[in-house]
Amino acid sequence: MPPLALTSQAAQCLLFLLYSLCSLNLPGIVANFGGFLLGVVFLSMYPFFLGQDSEEDDDNRSGTKQYRSTYRKHVCALILVGGGFLTGFFLAPYSSITTEDSNSQGGVLLIDLLKNTLHIESLPSIDSLYAQILKYTALVFGLLLFLHPLFVFSKVIQTKDPSLMGSSMMNYAAFLCCLAWVFFSSLVKFDIVFLLQNSVGLVVNVGAILLRWRLGSPGGSTLSESLISGSVQSTSDDLKRTVSTDADHIMEMSSTATSSEVELQSAA
Secondary structure, eight states: OOTHHHHHHHHHHHHHHHHHHHHTOHHHHHHHHHHHHHHHHHHHHGGGGSOOOOSSOHHHHHHHHHHHHHHHHHHHHHHHHHHHHHHHHHHSOEEEOOGGGOOSHHHHHHHHIIIIISOOOEEEOTTSHHHHHHHHHHHHHHHHHHHGGGGGHHHHHHHTOGGGGOOHHHHHHHHHHHHHHHHIIIIISOOHHHHHHHHHHHHHHHHHHHHHHHTTOSSOOOHHHHHHHHHHHHHHHHHHHHHHHHHHHHHHHHHHHHHHHHHHHHHO
16 A cells, blocks of 8 residues: 555644644544554554565565655655644744633633643634644645545556555545535535535545445455465465475486486496
8 A cells, every 4th residue: 555645644633733722622632633643653564564575576576665665755745744834833923822712611621721731821823824824734635645545546446456545444434534524514614625625535435435345345455364365475485485496406316316327327
């Protein structure tokens, strides 16, 4: 699987975490903090699941090298973007935190935590240019997260390998997330940006789920199945190499014996 889904998840959650702090949105802080941590964990594990380069399959070897190169570029971009917005968070115009800034009980609790426990009296203003750039940049990364299956549809159809779109749980979770946000941004609190973003993500992930069913793999392969399959393939390759080596030894011994017999006959 290409690393785009993981890097875009980490970037989106980090930026929306900062935006949720600016808007004093406690649910947004909790959800995106957890999402960012998971994204970092998945990113750190990603290189270990790429496997070793195959000596016999040039296509797999070149694909693995390409994913590793893309992974390094994405991580560097994530560090630059995240570092830039974190720096901006401390340089943006601040406004004092008051209970009037919150319209929910969760916001009141957050304000109490910030002011009385952490002794934070002000945060970047939600109306500042920084907060608006933060919001729309996060939406772009959110689009990349939801659209990542679209970029590999043709390759999935060619190779009949749905794992290129990630795990099936990623597609189902993205579908449910987009569906919830479409309802929220259209019926509860209208927001055309969130509505368009999640409508696109909804359509793409419905397509990904249907493609999995079309290929006969609605659930995809699990990690344990992949590991077992890789272990069986590795054992099979080892056996083939052992048999081939033994056969070469037998042929060499046979050739030596034949040469010795010819020499004896000549001497006689």
